[in-house]
Amino acid sequence: MLGAAGAGFARATPVWPQEALSNDELFFNEGRYLPTYLDLKARSEAGEEAARQMLSQFAAFLGDEETAVGLYEQPPRSSVVPPDLDGAVARDALEAITEAARDSRIVILNEAHNVSGHRAFAARVMRALRPLGYDWFAAETFTQPQPVPLVRIGAYTKGAPFLSRYGYYTDDPVFAEMVREAARLGYRFSDYEQRFDQRAPEGADSAAQIAAREEAQADNLIANILSTHPEARVFVYVGYSHAMEVEGRGGLWFAARLKAKTGIDPLTIEQSMNWPALAPQNDAPHVAAVLARFSPEAPIVASKDGESIATPNYAGKMDLSVFHPRVAPVAGRPGWLAADPERRRVTIKVPPLDELVLIQALSMAETTAGPPSDHYLLPPGASEATFFLHPGRYFFRQETAAGIQPAFGALSVD
Known part of the structure; x- marks a missing residue:
């Protein structure tokens, strides 16, 4: 009777309210690309510049080159003078890189974050370096140490699942496949990005923020690889100016600081400003000049009087400058993807x-x-x-x- 009476006072089980998942949560937790892509596209078309910038990079994750590469294309200013290539010579980029890498311990290659084709080329560089004894792969995008999620690329090995949390740009399948292949070839991995506790003080200007980040990156690469593996040979994959080994616009970048701290002269390679536009009339003048002069069918490096031909901002700041050919699509897919043997x-x-x-x-x-x-x-x-x-x-x-x-x-x- 008591039980029956007590049952009359039982409280209803509460129904907990739920929240809709954000686009970021759908992407990072469920692996859904379209909500973020479609949202960025709508906001970009509505005139939101921040969304437009993000869309250029995110579209590369979905293989949408028309948006990723073409979004910011425009004809170059008539005042920009193309380089004088009279007497210039060109050679296969992979051959040049492999030859130069024999005498180095660190190879640093850059990318533009909206060009998946750069990642496909990086995979070929990574592949070519392995027989030379390069055994470590570090990338700017690999997630730095943080309390949550406690996931680090250093735990990744051949045969293990490649986790989305290992990085951000690695959500581009072209990038992810490069890292998977590197694991199969026996590379070990390390992050080196600036940690939260290494950031410049709040309110610091952009120059101080750049300096703090570049210094932290160099310190972290040394601590994570070179200090404990003094014989390591390292392939480092970075964005844009981080590969400059000479002071330039923005100050001293990662490669220059790493060189000064270790005494190791890295082989520095830029490709970030040399990708052909979707519309040939939109090619940067130095790209148009190189493509017209050499008509390459594969990536090349060009030089004149022993000096590398490069985009003006990087001239003299890196060892080699890679120019990519304009290739036709294959079955509706990028020709550079089809070219990977x-x-x-x-x-x-x-x-x-x-x-x-x-x-x-x-x-x-x-x-x-x-x-x-x-x-x-x-x-x-x-x-x-x-x-x-x-x-x-x-x-x-x-x-x-x-x-x-x-x-x-x-x-x-x-």
């Missing part, structure tokens, strides 16, 4: 599409732990998709505006 072309049938989708190929060995091995946007009505994949077993799925859909097929790539 380690990837295989795979064309599959896809389920009927009545909307824009992000079509994805994921490794069976990793399942959904990290970024896809390859993906790109497919328009409504498309019936086939073409991927460029490393050997392995893959499954295929779509991300739509509503979310990630169940996998629809699998195959092995030899």
Whole structure:
């Protein structure tokens, strides 16, 4: 009776309210790219400049080169004078880098954060350096130490899932595949980015912020690799001016500070300002001049009287300057992706599409732990998709505006 009476006073179980996930949460936790992409695109079209800048980088993650590379394209100013290439010579970039890297212990290559093709070239550089004894791979994007999430690239090894939390730009499948391949080749990994406790004081001007970051990066690379592995040979992948080993615009950058602290003369390579525009008339004058003079079919370095031809801002600040050819698409995909000799072309049938989708190929060995091995946007009505994949077993799925859909097929790539 007491139990029955007591039951009459039982309280209803409360129903907890829920919050909608933000686009960032959908991206970082569920691996959904489209909500952020579509939001940035809408805000950019509405005139929001901050969204426009972010869209240029994020679109590269989805293989949308028209947006990533083309968003800020415009004809160069008529006042900019192209370099005089009379007497200039060119050679294959990978051959030049490999030759120069034999006499160095540190190779530093830069990128533009909106150009996936730079990451594809970086993969080829990484691949070429391994037989020379380069055994460490450090990248600016690798997540620095922090309480949450406690995930560091140093724990990543061959055969382990590659986690999205290892970095930000590694959410570009081209970047992620580079790191996966590096693990298979036996590289070890390290972050070196500035920690939160190494930042300039609040209110510091931009020069002080740059100096604090560059100093921290150099100190961290030394602490994380060189101090404990004095014989290490290191491939370092950075953005833009961080590869300058001579003081320039913005002061002393990472490469220059690392050189001064260690006494090691790094091989510094720039490519960030040398990518051909989607529309040839929008090529930077130095890019147009090099492409017109040499008509390259593969990445090249050019020099005149022993001096590297480079974008004016970087002239004399780095050892080599890589120029990329303008290549035609292959099956609707970037020609530079198709040119990678380690990837295989795979064309599959896809389920009927009545909307824009992000079509994805994921490794069976990793399942959904990290970024896809390859993906790109497919328009409504498309019936086939073409991927460029490393050997392995893959499954295929779509991300739509509503979310990630169940996998629809699998195959092995030899």
